[in-house]
Amino acid sequence: MKKIGLILVVIAILILAFIFFRNSGPTNNLDQFEQSAENLPVIPEGQYKVDSELTRLRWQGSRIDGSTHFGFVTVSGGEVEVKEGKAEGEFNIDMTTISESKNTEMFLLDIRGEDFFAVDRFPTAKIKINIDSEMDRGPEAYTVRGELTIRDKTNPISFPARIHRDGNNLVADASFLIDRTEWDIIFDSGSFFTNLGDRAIHDNIQFELHLILN
DSSP: OHHHHHHHHHHHHHHHHHHHHHHHSOSOHHHHHHHHHHHSOOOOOEEEEBOTTTOEEEEEEEBTTSOEEEEEEEEEEEEEEEETTEEEEEEEEEGGGOOOTTOOHHHHHHHHSTTTTOTTTOOEEEEEEEEETTTTBOSSSEEEEEEEEETTEEEEEEEEEEEEEETTEEEEEEEEEEEGGGGTOOTTBTTTOSSOGGGOBOSEEEEEEEEEEO
């Protein structure tokens, strides 16, 4: 009998401990997200200009067979104005500077030519952005909304960006995908041409932006 009583006491203690620790933990994940959002820095008001020498815009594309190409293109200028909790800006991208990591001559001729960016006719691409510091403030990043113009065709874009101060500079880092066919770049696209097999090129192009403003 004593052994049975001891076992019942131990079971009761374990049940009470379980209830205590369960109730003393976080009540919900929303509180944690709200706390993270409060730590996201507010964008300081002011007029900012793009530092073209320090800013980097990296692109990457790939074929169905897994082969990839990547390179950089110059953000040649632009400005952002931050006022009353809202940021608006426009950046120019010099498409004539587009490079490829292996510097493959044939590939560069293709990507600069009519099948892709047609840089002779459309030497400049543009990004317009809008950020509302209240509406677009997420747990870890701001949501950037805007428009991307390539080959004189404009489509809406949206992507998250981490923004912080570094000395006198305002720094933004973002990664986003575009569907090139929405800008009429359909060369070797499996969405438009059949029987391409492994030669088909993915419609998505990935961009990684490291933007320096001062």
